Amino acid sequence: MDLDYIVRISGPMLEGAWTTMLLFLIVIVLSIPLGFIVTLMAKSVIKPLQWLAHSYIYVMRGTPLLLQLLFFCFGLPQIPVIGQYLVMDRFAAATLGFVLNYGAYFAEIFRGGLLSIDKGQHEAAKVLGLSKWQTLRKVIIAQMFRVALPALANESITLVKDTALLYAVAVPELLYFAKTASNRDFTVTPFVVAGVIYLLMTLVLTLFFKTLERRFKFE
Known part of the structure; x- marks a missing residue:
C-alpha cells in the first residue's frame, strides 16, 4: 500500500470517524437511560404503561434498523x-432512530438483569429499613448492572458497527468517505483503512468494558 496515499485520505476519513464517534456517544448517553425507563414501565402495575413499553420494544426490535432510519429521515416529513x-x-433524524432502536434492546437487557435478581433481595432490604427508592438505587440497580454488563458491552460494540448505516441516509460518516475515495481512485485501500479504524474503535471499547467487568467482579 502507498503510505503517502493512506496519509492523504486519512484526513477526510478521520473526519467521518468523528461523526461515527459522536453518534455513538449520543446514542449511548440517551438510549441506556431510555432503556432503563422502559424496563421500569414494562414492570409497572399500571397496565397502559406496560402495554406502551411492550409495544415499543416489539416494534423497535421487530423491524430493521435501516427501515427505521429511512422512516425518521424521509418518512416523518411525509x-x-x-x-x-x-x-x-x-444526522439528528438518524440519531433519533438509533436512540429509539437501541433503547428497546437495552430495555430487554435490563429486564434480563432484573429477572436474575432473587426476590429475597427486596425482602432483605425491607428488613434493613431501606425505602423503595433506596432499595432500587443501592441494591437492585447495582446487581442488575453487574449482570447486564457483558450484554451491554456486546450491544455497544454492535452499535459502533451499525453506525455505518448512516451511509444509507446520506450522512457523511466513515464509510461514506471510504466509498467516495474508493470510487474516485479505483482502489480498495480506503475500505482497508476504514476497517482498521473500526477495529481500533471496537478495541478501545472492548478494553474499557473488560476493565469495568473486572472492577465489578471483585467489588
Missing part, C-alpha cells in the same frame, strides 16, 4: 398535516 413540523437534519 406524514399528513404534521409532517412539515417534523423535518429534521438527517
Whole structure:
C-alpha cells in the first residue's frame, strides 16, 4: 500500500470517524437511560404503561434498523398535516432512530438483569429499613448492572458497527468517505483503512468494558 496515499485520505476519513464517534456517544448517553425507563414501565402495575413499553420494544426490535432510519429521515416529513413540523437534519433524524432502536434492546437487557435478581433481595432490604427508592438505587440497580454488563458491552460494540448505516441516509460518516475515495481512485485501500479504524474503535471499547467487568467482579 502507498503510505503517502493512506496519509492523504486519512484526513477526510478521520473526519467521518468523528461523526461515527459522536453518534455513538449520543446514542449511548440517551438510549441506556431510555432503556432503563422502559424496563421500569414494562414492570409497572399500571397496565397502559406496560402495554406502551411492550409495544415499543416489539416494534423497535421487530423491524430493521435501516427501515427505521429511512422512516425518521424521509418518512416523518411525509406524514399528513404534521409532517412539515417534523423535518429534521438527517444526522439528528438518524440519531433519533438509533436512540429509539437501541433503547428497546437495552430495555430487554435490563429486564434480563432484573429477572436474575432473587426476590429475597427486596425482602432483605425491607428488613434493613431501606425505602423503595433506596432499595432500587443501592441494591437492585447495582446487581442488575453487574449482570447486564457483558450484554451491554456486546450491544455497544454492535452499535459502533451499525453506525455505518448512516451511509444509507446520506450522512457523511466513515464509510461514506471510504466509498467516495474508493470510487474516485479505483482502489480498495480506503475500505482497508476504514476497517482498521473500526477495529481500533471496537478495541478501545472492548478494553474499557473488560476493565469495568473486572472492577465489578471483585467489588
